[in-house]
Amino acid sequence: MTAAALIFYVLASIALISAGLVIWSRNSVHSAIYLVLTFLCVAAIYVLLQAEFVAAVQVLVYAGGIMVLFLFVIMLVSLTDTLGPRVRLHATLSSVIGASVVGLILSVYARGDVRPAGVGESVLRQGGNLQNVGLSLYRDYLLPFEIASILLLVAMIGAIVLARQKS
Amino acid sequence: MPVPMGHVLVFSLLLFSVGLLGVLTRRNAIIILMSIELMMNAANVNFIAFSRQQNNMVGQVFGVFTIAVAAGEVAIGLAVVLALFRNRDTVQVDEVHIMKG
Numbered sequence: 001m002t003a004a005a006l007i008f009y010v011l012a013s014i015a016l017i018s019a020g021l022v023i024w025s026r027n028s029v030h031s032a033i034y035l036v037l038t039f040l041c042v043a044a045i046y047v048l049l050q051a052e053f054v055a056a057v058q059v060l061v062y063a064g065g066i067m068v069l070f071l072f073v074i075m076l077v078s079l080t081d082t083l084g085p086r087v088r089l090h091a092t093l094s095s096v097i098g099a100s101v102v103g104l105i106l107s108v109y110a111r112g113d114v115r116p117a118g119v120g121e122s123v124l125r126q127g128g129n130l131q132n133v134g135l136s137l138y139r140d141y142l143l144p145f146e147i148a149s150i151l152l153l154v155a156m157i158g159a160i161v162l163a164r165q166k167s
Numbered sequence: 168m169p170v171p172m173g174h175v176l177v178f179s180l181l182l183f184s185v186g187l188l189g190v191l192t193r194r195n196a197i198i199i200l201m202s203i204e205l206m207m208n209a210a211n212v213n214f215i216a217f218s219r220q221q222n223n224m225v226g227q228v229f230g231v232f233t234i235a236v237a238a239g240e241v242a243i244g245l246a247v248v249l250a251l252f253r254n255r256d257t258v259q260v261d262e263v264h265i266m267k268g
Contacts, residue, residue: 155239
């Protein structure tokens with residue numbers, strides 16, 4: 001087992017355990033902190049998969065921006081309300097649905113042949129990751145990029161309208 | 168690729184399942200939003216892994232798009248949670264049944 005594989009297994013285990021703690025812990029603030037840990041581990045896995053730019057974006061946007069949003073909202077709504085009992089509503093139905101989805105994905109995985117990674121010089125490495133992402137983003141995917149900016153503008157306006165105090 | 172592709176996919180599947188479990192079992196709207204974030208992250212791991220496997224950049228570009236969409240979704244979702252808390256004084260989703268017949 002190579003060192004990279006070992007690091008991947010450690011990171012994946014930490015990510016899965018903290019993801020479990022996100023949905024298990026009773027206190028929403030604890031959930032938010034565990035969510036940060038999960039995001040950071042996933043970002044490190046992106047680095048292992050040679051996607052350094054996406055890893056940086058993940059840390060900035062998720063661990064930075066989105067977590068601040070979550071913490072602000074947790075503190076705006078009263079904390080006692082978020083401390084409610086851990087009731088398992090429709091626990092049987094939920095587990096059946098969840099198990100069938102997992103089984104479905106696993107069966108697809110077992111049936112299809114997942115090819116090993118391409119050998120030879122990796123395209124992702126030539127000229128640096130950031131340069132490649134930038135070229136691809138601005139040359140081949142310019143229209144989706146602009147649409148994403150409009151989407152963010154709409155989301156911003158929508159959030160302001162929704163969260164504004166009625167006066 | 169030092170890490171076997173199948174293991175990355177299984178990791179992404181498990182992360183998605185944890186998120187799904189959270190959406191299905193928790194009643195707190197904020198935790199449900201966090202679980203949705205976990206599921207989007209799992210999808211993103213798949214994009215990046217296949218980008219690495221196929222040796223092209225498209226997966227990474229779409230990963231960036233996914234993160235942008237997730238940011239917008241969280242902003243809207245949390246605004247909805249705030250509006251819900253202002254109007255109904257709760258964030259437990261099963262106490263909001265005004266549209267239930």
